[in-house]
Each structure stands twice: as structure tokens, then as C-alpha cells.
Amino acid sequence: MGHANKIEKVRSALLRWYRAKGRDLPWRRTRDPYRIWVSEIMLQQTRVETVIDYYHRFLQVFPSVTALAGADLEAVLKVWEGLGYYARARNLHRGAQTIVEEWDGELPGTLQDLLCIPGIGRSTAGAILSLAFEISTPILDGNVKRVVARLFALRGDLKSPGVEQKLWKLSGALTPKRGVHHYTQAIMDLGAMICTPRKPDCPHCPLRNECKAFHLQWQEKIPSPTKKNSRPHHQVALGVIRKRGRILIYQRPSDGLLGGLWGFPNYRSRTRKGLLRALVQGVRKDYGIRMETGNPVGILSHGYTHFTVTFHLFECPCRDGEKIRKRAFPAKWVYPGELKNYPLASSDRKVIRKLSAISRQQSVKR
DNA sequence: AAGGCGGGGCT
DNA sequence: AGCCCAGCCTT
Incomplete structure (x- = not known):
């Protein structure tokens, strides 16, 4: 033909x-x-x-x-x-x-x-x-x-x-x-x-x-399978950093991953033991903020195109007078109810849902 | 030519 | 866990 x-x-x-x-x-x-x-x-x-x-x-x-x-x-x-x-x-x-x-x-x-x-x-x-x-x-x-x-x-x-x-x-x-x-x-x-x-x-x-x-009878062979490169997995510490009822968020640079979206400060660590240290040092270096402690409150996983992440959530109280002294990225303190006004990544939405689940559990216990 | 860039649903 | 989706852009 x-x-x-x-x-x-x-x-x-x-x-x-x-x-x-x-x-x-x-x-x-x-x-x-x-x-x-x-x-x-x-x-x-x-x-x-x-x-x-x-x-x-x-x-x-x-x-x-x-x-x-x-x-x-x-x-x-x-x-x-x-x-x-x-x-x-x-x-x-x-x-x-x-x-x-x-x-x-x-x-x-x-x-x-x-x-x-x-x-x-x-x-x-x-x-x-x-x-x-x-x-x-x-x-x-x-x-x-x-x-x-x-x-x-x-x-x-x-x-x-x-x-x-x-x-x-x-x-x-x-x-x-x-x-x-x-x-x-x-x-x-x-x-x-x-x-x-x-x-x-x-x-x-x-x-x-x-x-x-x-x-x-090649219909199952086309498209021919391509090589699968396995995605690396990262451990990331994420801080819910609170001061007088407000939470610290930052805006990601527009040219990278999730560009322009706001989110909770987060830092990668090679080891699990190093997670909290990475978070404390990162927040101090990027925003000049000193946190009092960091309490692990939960874990969640998320997949991106080229890698997967396990987020380790830390609740981090700050002194009332603590201020943002540096701005490696745009950053601000917002009340939980204001978060809905900001474009957030799906992973950060997950964090919010997790936090409200935790606070519900705690109010039931009390 | 190769890699970065989201998230969710299906197998 | 891997694959794919009404791709494009940068390096």
C-alpha cells in the first residue's frame, strides 16, 4: 500500500x-x-x-x-x-x-x-x-x-x-x-x-x-522502554518555627525548584543525627534567628521528579523578642490562619495537615 | 545531548 | 517502586 x-x-x-x-x-x-x-x-x-x-x-x-x-x-x-x-x-x-x-x-x-x-x-x-x-x-x-x-x-x-x-x-x-x-x-x-x-x-x-x-504484534514493545535512573532519596529537616503564635515562612527564588512559592524553612542533612543541627545552623545563617529548641513532631515523605524526600518536622519555639536579622530569602512571620493566602508547595500543605492532626490528637489527650 | 522542573494516579 | 502525563527551557 x-x-x-x-x-x-x-x-x-x-x-x-x-x-x-x-x-x-x-x-x-x-x-x-x-x-x-x-x-x-x-x-x-x-x-x-x-x-x-x-x-x-x-x-x-x-x-x-x-x-x-x-x-x-x-x-x-x-x-x-x-x-x-x-x-x-x-x-x-x-x-x-x-x-x-x-x-x-x-x-x-x-x-x-x-x-x-x-x-x-x-x-x-x-x-x-x-x-x-x-x-x-x-x-x-x-x-x-x-x-x-x-x-x-x-x-x-x-x-x-x-x-x-x-x-x-x-x-x-x-x-x-x-x-x-x-x-x-x-x-x-x-x-x-x-x-x-x-x-x-x-x-x-x-x-x-x-x-x-x-x-x-509489536504494540506492547513500542514505545521501547528507556533506562530507569533511580531517584536519590534525601533527608530534610523542616522547621515549624514559632514566635508568639506566628510561624516563619520564606519565599523560594523564582529560578529553582518550586520557584516563587512560600514554605517552611528546610535543610538537607546527610545523616539523621545531623538533621536538627542543619536546621538550627541554616535558620541562623539565612535569617539570623536563634531557636531555643527543636522538638521532633513527625515525619512525612514526598516525591519530586528527580528525587524523593523524607521531611523530619521540628517544632521550634523562639523567644518573643527574636527578630529576622538576615534575609537570604524573603521571609516573614504569619499566623496559621494567614497561610491560606500564600501559594505553598504541595509538600508544605502536607505539613500543615500533619500539624493540625497532631494538635487534634493532643487536645483529645488533654 | 542531557538534565531540571511537580504532582498524582495507576500498575 | 516505577511509569507516565496535550513539554519547555537551560546548559
Whole structure:
């Protein structure tokens, strides 16, 4: 069978399937480039089910490019809290300001211009052009990569530049000139619903007859597994440092892990015995604060992309007159009830829940 | 070319 | 415990 013939059959079978089985998702009920943009940024490396609530809340608070551009970054981070990859929120905020300044508040409708907006790469630009502007442009997200790799039985690491280049060419060849809006959503739905990473539902797949991987019975071998580097594990001392009913929090620098979020001071230690010392010395060095004691009150674990952490919680009372004398990072004393006003990392939310559980237990004992 | 960047759900 | 998710950016 010829290449062009296969492509035509894939397109028509895919669209027929999509009309019957495609998902109804919030961002498919609009053609507003701003809303499509917000959804695409949220969906980077994030599941559809996770995004839906954030999508509605975000647009309620920031209904337009100008509303977003005029907001405080902290307010944006607060709405983004818990969604992860916080650079996306910073880029969205800065991107809105770029759009107001450079394009009079309207998202540009060309690939070259979209790629100038922070956080928009080739695939996200392709999605915005296809879905909001109906301009035929390929995308290459995780779904499309997997579907295309199976359709053409591409072996090898799908993240390697060589394979990616082939995938981009094939995705481009498959992308139709007309009706790109439906096609792009259709191929993503197929990847999410049928052509899944593990145990693809080939019996119900509309592309079964055109799929080289299915023909060879390779569908479970593609994508080929990549090498697993085990994540290191860190022991971290975390201080709930109290003074007259208030707690010390600090703001992380915007360029690192959890950038821009607030949290409880925490310091890594090589050994368990060294935890409290690391905390006491760190707080003294970074904030010039001397703590009276540190009482271990609990432990919790948390996983990040490249490492896992065991947090060792310490309750640390300070003298009433103790002051912040240095500011290695922005820092302040806040009442527990004020914590909800700050964007906090998921791990720090866990700490708060743990603390309230502990205080409930203690009040029961008394 | 490789690594950093979250969090949660599924196996 | 490992894998993956509607990727992008920096080095």
C-alpha cells in the first residue's frame, strides 16, 4: 500500500471514530485563543482530569489576557498552587504581558510569533494554531508520539532527537490541510483512550488495519522502554518555627525548584543525627534567628521528579523578642490562619495537615 | 545531548 | 517502586 493511501485511510478512520467516541472537554467548547492557550499550558505533562478544575478556576479569576497581564504573579501562583511545574504559571503571566505589549492583547496567529512567547514550544504552538486558528500545523505531544510510532513501527527512544525528527515529519504528513481542528483533537483522544502506553485497546482501534505495530504484534514493545535512573532519596529537616503564635515562612527564588512559592524553612542533612543541627545552623545563617529548641513532631515523605524526600518536622519555639536579622530569602512571620493566602508547595500543605492532626490528637489527650 | 522542573494516579 | 502525563527551557 502506498504512503499517501495509508495517510488518507488513517485520517478518515480517525475522524469517523472521533465523531462517535471523542471526549467533550471544557476547552473544546471555545475557540478563544486565550482559553486554548491556558489549557495547553496546563496540559503540559499533566493529565486531563487534573487540569479541568484548574482550568475553570483560572479563567474565572483571569478571564482575559489583560486581566492576567495586570495581575500580581503571586495571585497567579496561588491559583496554580498544587498543579506543579510552576515555571508554567510564571511564563503564562509574563506571556500575557508580552501579548499586551507586542500584539495589542491578541494572541498572534503565526508559528514564528507564538514561539516568541515564553512557555510556548513547537507542539503547544501547533495546538494553538490548529485548535484556535484552524491553521494546519502538526503537534507532537506524548499521545501523538506514541500513536505515530506505533502506526509506523518506529523503534528506539522516542525522546532521542533522531527519532523525534522522524516523528515530526510523520506527524506533519498526517496532519490534514482542512479540518485540522477535528483531526488534532481526534489523534490526541485516540492516544489517551485507545492507543494507551500500556495495554492498548487494539481490538477497538479504528487504525488497527493501518497500524504496522499491530500488524507485527509489536504494540506492547513500542514505545521501547528507556533506562530507569533511580531517584536519590534525601533527608530534610523542616522547621515549624514559632514566635508568639506566628510561624516563619520564606519565599523560594523564582529560578529553582518550586520557584516563587512560600514554605517552611528546610535543610538537607546527610545523616539523621545531623538533621536538627542543619536546621538550627541554616535558620541562623539565612535569617539570623536563634531557636531555643527543636522538638521532633513527625515525619512525612514526598516525591519530586528527580528525587524523593523524607521531611523530619521540628517544632521550634523562639523567644518573643527574636527578630529576622538576615534575609537570604524573603521571609516573614504569619499566623496559621494567614497561610491560606500564600501559594505553598504541595509538600508544605502536607505539613500543615500533619500539624493540625497532631494538635487534634493532643487536645483529645488533654 | 542531557538534565531540571511537580504532582498524582495507576500498575 | 516505577511509569507516565496535550513539554519547555537551560546548559
